[in-house]
Amino acid sequence: MSAAEATPGEFVHRPRRGAELFLLLLALTVGLGAYAAVGLGMEDEIPADMATYGGVLALMVIACHVVVRFVAPYADPVLLPVVAALNGLGLAVIHRLDLTYTELGRDDGFASRQLIWMALGIALFIATLLVLRDHRSLQRFTYTSGLAAIVLLLLPLMPVIGTQINGARIWIRVAGFSFQPGEIAKVLLVVAFAGYLVLHRDALALAGRRVLFIDLPRGRDLGPILGMWLISLGILVFQRDLGSSLLFFGLFLVMLYVATERPGWLVVGGTLFAAGAFAGYQAFGHVRQRFDLWLDPFAYYGEGTSDLGRQTVETMFGMAWGGLIGRGFGNGRPELIPFANSDFIFASIGEELGLTAVMGIILLYGLIVERGLRTAVVCRDGFGKLVATGLAVTFALQVFVVIGGVTRLIPLTGLTTPFLSTGGSSLVANWVIIALLLRISDQARRPLPAALPEEDEEPDAATTQVVKL
Amino acid sequence: MNRPIRTLAVFCMLLFGALMINATVLQYVNAGDLNANPSNRRVVDATFSRDRGAILVGREPVARSVPSDDEFEYQREYPAPFKYAHVTGYFSYFSQTGIERTYNPLLSGDDSRLFVTRLVDMVSNSEPVGGSVELTLDDGAQTAAFEGLEALGEGTEGAVVAIEPDTGRILAMVSSPSFDTNRFADHDFGALNDTFEELDAREDEPLLNRTIQTTLPPGSTFKIVTAAAALESGAYSSADDLVPGGSSYQLPLTDISIENGGRDCGTDTIPFTQAMEQSCNTTFLALADELGVEAMQEQAEAFGFNSEYLDDLPLQAESRYPGDLDEPQTALSGIGQSDVAATPLQMAMVSAGIANDGTVMKPYLVEELRSPDLDVLERTDPSDLSRAVDPDTAEVITEMMVNTVAEGTGTPGAIPGIDVAGKTGTAESAPGRPPYAWFTSFAPADDPQVAVAVLVEAAGQPAEIAGGTLGGPIARAVSEAVIDR
Numbered sequence: 029m030s031a032a033e034a035t036p037g038e039f040v041h042r043p044r045r046g047a048e049l050f051l052l053l054l055a056l057t058v059g060l061g062a063y064a065a066v067g068l069g070m071e072d073e074i075p076a077d078m079a080t081y082g083g084v085l086a087l088m089v090i091a092c093h094v095v096v097r098f099v100a101p102y103a104d105p106v107l108l109p110v111v112a113a114l115n116g117l118g119l120a121v122i123h124r125l126d127l128t129y130t131e132l133g134r135d136d137g138f139a140s141r142q143l144i145w146m147a148l149g150i151a152l153f154i155a156t157l158l159v160l161r162d163h164r165s166l167q168r169f170t171y172t173s174g175l176a177a178i179v180l181l182l183l184p185l186m187p188v189i190g191t192q193i194n195g196a197r198i199w200i201r202v203a204g205f206s207f208q209p210g211e212i213a214k215v216l217l218v219v220a221f222a223g224y225l226v227l228h229r230d231a232l233a234l235a236g237r238r239v240l241f242i243d244l245p246r247g248r249d250l251g252p253i254l255g256m257w258l259i260s261l262g263i264l265v266f267q268r269d270l271g272s273s274l275l276f277f278g279l280f281l282v283m284l285y286v287a288t289e290r291p292g293w294l295v296v297g298g299t300l301f302a303a304g305a306f307a308g309y310q311a312f313g314h315v316r317q318r319f320d321l322w323l324d325p326f327a328y329y330g331e332g333t334s335d336l337g338r339q340t341v342e343t344m345f346g347m348a349w350g351g352l353i354g355r356g357f358g359n360g361r362p363e364l365i366p367f368a369n370s371d372f373i374f375a376s377i378g379e380e381l382g383l384t385a386v387m388g389i390i391l392l393y394g395l396i397v398e399r400g401l402r403t404a405v406v407c408r409d410g411f412g413k414l415v416a417t418g419l420a421v422t423f424a425l426q427v428f429v430v431i432g433g434v435t436r437l438i439p440l441t442g443l444t445t446p447f448l449s450t451g452g453s454s455l456v457a458n459w460v461i462i463a464l465l466l467r468i469s470d471q472a473r474r475p476l477p478a479a480l481p482e483e484d485e486e487p488d489a490a491t492t493q494v495v496k497l
Numbered sequence: 498m499n500r501p502i503r504t505l506a507v508f509c510m511l512l513f514g515a516l517m518i519n520a521t522v523l524q525y526v527n528a529g530d531l532n533a534n535p536s537n538r539r540v541v542d543a544t545f546s547r548d549r550g551a552i553l554v555g556r557e558p559v560a561r562s563v564p565s566d567d568e569f570e571y572q573r574e575y576p577a578p579f580k581y582a583h584v585t586g587y588f589s590y591f592s593q594t595g596i597e598r599t600y601n602p603l604l605s606g607d608d609s610r611l612f613v614t615r616l617v618d619m620v621s622n623s624e625p626v627g628g629s630v631e632l633t634l635d636d637g638a639q640t641a642a643f644e645g646l647e648a649l650g651e652g653t654e655g656a657v658v659a660i661e662p663d664t665g666r667i668l669a670m671v672s673s674p675s676f677d678t679n680r681f682a683d684h685d686f687g688a689l690n691d692t693f694e695e696l697d698a699r700e701d702e703p704l705l706n707r708t709i710q711t712t713l714p715p716g717s718t719f720k721i722v723t724a725a726a727a728l729e730s731g732a733y734s735s736a737d738d739l740v741p742g743g744s745s746y747q748l749p750l751t752d753i754s755i756e757n758g759g760r761d762c763g764t765d766t767i768p769f770t771q772a773m774e775q776s777c778n779t780t781f782l783a784l785a786d787e788l789g790v791e792a793m794q795e796q797a798e799a800f801g802f803n804s805e806y807l808d809d810l811p812l813q814a815e816s817r818y819p820g821d822l823d824e825p826q827t828a829l830s831g832i833g834q835s836d837v838a839a840t841p842l843q844m845a846m847v848s849a850g851i852a853n854d855g856t857v858m859k860p861y862l863v864e865e866l867r868s869p870d871l872d873v874l875e876r877t878d879p880s881d882l883s884r885a886v887d888p889d890t891a892e893v894i895t896e897m898m899v900n901t902v903a904e905g906t907g908t909p910g911a912i913p914g915i916d917v918a919g920k921t922g923t924a925e926s927a928p929g930r931p932p933y934a935w936f937t938s939f940a941p942a943d944d945p946q947v948a949v950a951v952l953v954e955a956a957g958q959p960a961e962i963a964g965g966t967l968g969g970p971i972a973r974a975v976s977e978a979v980i981d982r
Contacts, residue, residue, distance in 0.1 A: 286501040330536055341536075347524050348531035349539045361539050383524040387517060394513045401506045405499050413498050417505065424509040428516060437519040 041406075041473035044105040045097050051109035052089055059085055059116015062357075066124040069358030069380075084143070085116060088150050095154045099161070100470035104399050107469075110392050111447055111462050115146055115455070117389075118448035121376055124357050125369045138369050138450045145452035149459030156463035163468050167411045170223025174256045177216040180209035181263045197267045210272050211444075211457035214279075214422060215464070217256075221280065222414035224253050225287035229410070233288040253280075268314060271429055271441035277301065278425045283418050287410075322439035339366050343434055346379035347386075354382025370449045371442055374434045390431065393446070396462075397424040403469040412468045419461050543624075545590055546570045550604040550627030550869065552585050552596055554634045560585045560597065562627075565684070570624075573682035579675040580643045583706035584634065584810070584862065587681035589689055595706070596630060596862070598811050603628045603866055603874075610866070610874045626869040633666035633864045633877075635659075637978035638947070645971030646673040650957025656707035656841040657952075659975050662849040662945045664879035665858030669949075669975055670842075672707040707952065709813045712838035716924030717776045717906075718935045718950075719833025721847055721894060724773060726796035727784045728890040733769060736896045741783035742767035748825040749786060755779070755832075760906070773897040774905030776921060778832050785831025790822045793830055797837070799885040800847050800857055806882055807842065809862035816843035833924060845950035846882075848937045851894050852918070852945030855886040899942045907938070909969025912977060916942035919972065931955065936968025940976040947979040 060082050067075035075081070089112045096103050123139035130136045160166070166173075184190040189200040199206045225232070228249050236245040257280045265273055281297035308315040321328055321337050325344070328337030342365045350360065362368040362376035369376070378386045400420025407413045426443055433440040444454035532540050546569040552560040559581040565572035573588045575581070586595020593601055602608040606625030614626070642657035649655070652674075659669035680692045696703050705711065727733050733740065742763035745756045755778050762777035772780035785793055797818035798804070807813050816839040822830055829835035842860060850857035859882040866875040886894070898918035901907040907919040919938030934956075939948035951968035 282505060286498050286505065289498060289501050291501075291504075344523060344527075344531055345534070345537045345539055347520075348528035349537075351524055351528050361542070364538065378520070378524060383520060386520045386524065390513055390516050390520070394510070397509050397513075398506065401502055401509070404502050410498060413502070417498075417502055421505060421509070424512060428512040431516050432519070435516070435519050435523055437515060 040475045041102055043101045045093075045101060048096070048105035048108060049093055051106065052093055052112055055109040055113035055116065056082075056086055056089060058113040059120065062117050062120030063123065066120050066127070066357045069356050070124060070127045085119075088147060092150055092153060095157055096466060099157050100466050102473040102475075103466040103470040104403060104473070106395060107399050107462055107465060110395050110399075111459075114389070114392055114447035117377075118373065118445075119143060119146070120357075121373055121380075121448070122369045122450050124380070125362060125376065128363045132363065134363075141452070142450050142455070145455045146459075148452070149456040152456055153459040153463040156460055157467060160464075160467055163412055163415065163464065163471060164409060166219050166415070167223045167226070170220055170227075173216040173223070174220035177213040177220060178256070178259055178263070180213040180216070181267075183209045184267060185263070198269045198272070205452070208451065208453035210269065211453040212460075214272075214275070215419070215457055215460055217276065218279065218283075218415055218418035218422060220256065221253065221283045222411055222418055224256075225283055226410040226414055228253075229287040232284075233290060253284075265308075268312075269442070270308075270315065270318065271426075271433075271443035274429055274441060275422060275425050275443070277304075279418060279422050282421045283414055286417050287414060318439045318441065322436065325436070339372065340436055340440065342366075343372060343375040343378075344436065346375050347435065350379040350382045352383050354378070354380050354385060356380060370444060370451055371430065372434055373448045373450075374431050374445050377448070378435075389448075390427075393423070393427045396420075397427075399469070400465050403465055403472055407468055407472040409471075412471060416465060416468045419465055423458075423461065541590070542569065544605050544607075547605055547624055548626045549573065549588065550606070550629040550867075552581075552600075552604075553629060553631040554581070554636050554639070557636065559632070560588070560678075567684055569684055572684065575678040575682070578678045580639060580671070581634075582675045582678045583672045583708070584632065584670050585678060586810075587678040589681040589693075590684070590686060591689070594704075595810060596632070599809055600630050600863070600866070604630065606869070611868060614868055614870070628869055628874060629867045629871075630863055631865040631867065633661075633668065633862055634670065635668040635979060635982065637982055638669035638975050639671060641974040641978040642669040642671040642971065643673075643675075645951075645974050646671060646953075649673075649953065649967065652701065652955065652957040653953065654701055654707070654955040655951065655953040656711065657949065657971055657975060658708045658841045658845040659947050659949045659979065660842075660845045660849045660858075660860055661979075662852035662939060662948045663858065665849070665860045665882070666864070666879070667842075667860055667862050668947060668979055670706075670708050670862070672705065674701050674703040676703040701955075706810065706812075707954075708841045709807060709810060710840070711952070711954075712814050712816055712840050713933050713952065713954070714835075714837055714924040715833040715839040715844055716922030716933065716935050717778075717781075717832060718844050718847070718920050718922035718937045719837060719839070720773065720776065720781045720831070720922075721851065721898070721920050721937070722797055722800060723781045723784055723788075723793070723831040724769070724894055724897065725800075725851070725886045725890055726788050726792050727769075728893055729796065729886055730788055730792060732787075734889075734893070736768065736770040736773075736893050736900070738769050739766040740769045740772050740780050741765075741787075742772065742777060743779045746779040746782045746828075748782070748828055750823075751825050753825070755782060769893075770897045770900050773920070774901045776901075776906050781831040782828045783831075786824065786828040788831075790820065790827040790830075793827060794818050794820050796885075799883050800850055801843055801882060802839070806846075807860050807862070814840055816840050833922060841950045841952045843950075844935065844937045844952075845948050847885075848918070848920075848939045848950065849945075849948035850883075850885040851891050851898070852939035852948050853891075854888040855884060855891040857882045857885050895942055898938070902938065907936070907969060909966055910936060910938050910972045911969075912940060912973055912980075915940055915980065917973070917976065918942040918945075919969070921968070934967045936972050938969075938972045938976065940980065947976050949975050 064074050122142050126136040126139045183200050184197050191199045191201045193199050198208055198210050231249045232245045285293045325337035325340035328334050329341040357380050360379040362379050365372050365375050397420050400416055404413045404416035430443040430445050432438040444451045446458045548571050549562040551558040559577055560575050562571040563574050584595055586597040588597040604627045606627040638659050646653055646655050656672045660667055676696055683689045745754050747754045757778050760775040762775055762779055802816045802818040805813050805815055819836045826835040830837045846857055859880045861877050863877055865873055868874055895918050898920055899916050902911050902917045902919040906921045910919045911917055917938050917940040922935030924933045934953040937950040939945045949972040951971045953967045
């Protein structure tokens with residue numbers, strides 16, 4: 029948050045598309061290098077389909093770049109390369125686990141499916157950028173988004189299409205593909221919250237009564253949003269999806285805080301969270317179990333126990349074994365960790381690529397969050413600010429909850445690791461999130477018409493500018 | 498709205514900082530503890546899969562790792578499983594024994610002396626390779642000992658140890674019954690478990706290394722120690738000195754009388770050498786009583802009793818000479834009964850001490866440790882364990898032991914053309930159980946190359962258990978194998 033951006037009227041951003049292209053090439057080296065390293069580590073040779081795979085990956089990434097160059101020339105240049113690097117690395121790790129799963133005769137083929145989902149995610153990314161020329165038009169869909177989010181969250185509870193996997197009923201299965209509608213609902217909820225809050229923020233902040241130390245807003249201002257939030261949260265609790273419940277709660281709280289600029293909301297929210305966690309601990313066996321597993325996983329590991337701590341203990345063993353630089357692809361035993369390619373992919377990376385890669389990935393995630401919040405700061409309209417903040421914070425919370433859970437910083441709750449884990453819904457939703465952030469940042473960084481220099485050095489930027497206004 | 502966003506940015510930074518610190522704690526700070534956790538399959542499997550170093554006798558491996566096709570890349574193999582079982586021990590997925598256990602860090606490649614090799618491995622990203630251990634054992638002596646015990650028939654329980662007197666190198670170490678170490682190297686853990694349960698349940702305890710883990714009353718072989726104490730006391734100085742004799746001896750403070758089993762032990766006094774040749778109980782009971790418990794214990798400890806001295810194998814039992822014996826017990830200790838108990842290794846060390854002019858050398862099994870590149874990392878230097886007796890005393894006892902083999906009870910241990918110094922022993926055990934047969938000797942008497950101790954607890958073939966007849970031929974075969982090499 030530099031001083032320059034505090035006064036966006038005076039600072040003129042440059043498109044920086046060249047920088048993005050350069051960073052994308054670096055990101056491609058990460059993805060392809062990892063793929064080659066998997067081949068070398070597992071089968072002592074560069075994979076035979078290296079060129080094809082490299083071509084496909086490069087094509088997808090370059091396609092993104094070209095679309096951004098034309099329809100969002102002022103978009104943030106860092107986000108796309110970071111995401112490309114993470115997605116490429118994730119593919120390589122999933123492919124590496126596939127090889128071992130094939131050897132062990134277990135379910136495999138996750139990598140090719142993931143590649144298809146990535147293509148779909150990128151298609152949606154491009155579509156979002158092409159269709160949505162101004163993020164403010166989303167504001168029209170405030171209530172539609174909210175309703176859609178609730179419907180999506182309800183879908184897994186429907187009798188035919190809903191499926192329960194690993195104790196959580198958060199999946200739908202259509203035509204052989206399983207999908208987590210909650211991932212899309214996440215984006216829709218951000219839009220709904222932002223649209224509502226930007227209209228009612230003054231009323232929420234100023235009108236109301238003071239009860240004890242807190243200024244409570246009027247019921248008619250808070251009511252709809254509280255209702256929406258309670259419904260979505262209720263559904264999640266009912267579906268036993270702790271991770272998403274936590275995520276949505278945090279999201280709601282943060283957006284309310286940003287919209288009203290009242291830190292009191294954080295205090296109220298924090299108290300509610302503590303109370304909720306305590307109540308959940310008392311009321312639900314599965315919440316209590318998560319806590320116990322977190323406090324002493326070794327008590328639930330090995331013969332003669334329920335063995336529920338296996339995931340956590342094997343993760344700790346694996347990451348410790350990886351140490352500073354990791355065992356290298358093919359030299360670790362990530363297959364000992366259940367769900368090593370989805371929720372626990374971070375443990376696989378820690379084991380084979382070491383603390384070095386772990387730090388790198390956390391930094392990349394940090395960079396995404398930072399660019400998202402920077403976009404929010406620079407953004408000129410309240411709606412854009414709220415959407416960008418919401419998306420960035422969702423991302424940050426999700427990364428914290430899943431990585432913190434896997435590395436035993438906090439109790440484990442099931443969430444996917446953005447862009448790394450297998451799982452189409454999450455991947456697609458995250459690509460859309462990035463598209464939205466790019467769209468908002470393009471709007472935010474675009475020079476004001478008056479500030480446009482007469483002779484623009486970037487003709488395409490200028491043309492786009494004209495088209496868009 | 499920018500102020501809350503900035504606050505959120507700081508909050509997110511704290512979250513990510515916490516993740517980084519936590520990852521560092523997990524992968525760096527706590528990594529050592531987690532890697533040392535015995536239920537950590539990664540570490541156990543990786544160690545188990547390594548190209549483990551060989552255990553060598555001479556140039557021949559008695560334990561080696563060969564490439565295997567299954568998930569563990571190497572298979573441990575023992576070319577002569579039964580013969581060397583108790584020395585090499587076994588290397589199973591769950592545990593190790595013997596040299597496999599004591600030298601595990603070196604064999605598995607984790608030893609700090611392999612630091613440079615490991616550094617190279619790390620840089621070249623190859624798995625560590627273990628160093629090798631060369632034993633002091635002599636294949637000829639070991640074979641003679643193993644076959645000697647085997648010749649006593651199925652069900653024989655016994656042990657043989659041979660030592661090079663002037664160095665302490667252990668030349669043979671065999672315990673019977675033995676077991677197939679290859680069965681423990683099985684990668685089929687079900688079968689491995691069955692093997693362990695089967696062998697562990699057997700009453701003749703094949704997993705026990707009797708040479709160092711069984712302590713039994715040494716019987717008449719302990720008369721060497723009593724004789725040494727008597728000579729060291731200054732009361733006697735030559736083989737011809739007269740010592741108490743007689744056909745029976747009444748234990749002090751009791752009405753128990755002990756005789757000599759019909760051997761000629763004179764009436765009042767007899768020459769020291771005759772008492773030794775005929776293994777006269779009456780003489781050594783009287784001598785022990787005369788010397789007292791303190792002098793006897795001091796002498797026993799000078800030979801190594803009441804201490805541990807073998808560093809190369811785990812779970813060694815201490816030979817015992819208790820300090821709190823009353824008078825009748827002290828007298829009985831003179832003939833190796835009462836609460837006196839010794840391992841076969843200890844009795845071999847008694848002979849070796851006499852053979853080496855009174856100095857007992859510290860026994861050892863490992864000659865050399867080598868890196869995977871065959872560089873010598875460490876070579877064991879012989880060292881004195883203790884000064885048991887004066888050279889003069891040693892000379893007198895040697896003379897008496899030579900006479901024992903030449904003319905007395907030890908004739909089955911004689912080797913034609915070579916002077917052998919030896920002593921038999923037949924120790925009483927619990928009533929109703931057959932006695933134990935002991936034999937200890939060294940040869941050649943004038944230039945000792947090998948000291949042997951043989952213990953036979955139970956022989957397969959029905960034969961009279963007496964020290965000389967069972968143990969003598971085995972000691973002789975082992976000595977010949979060493980002298981002829």
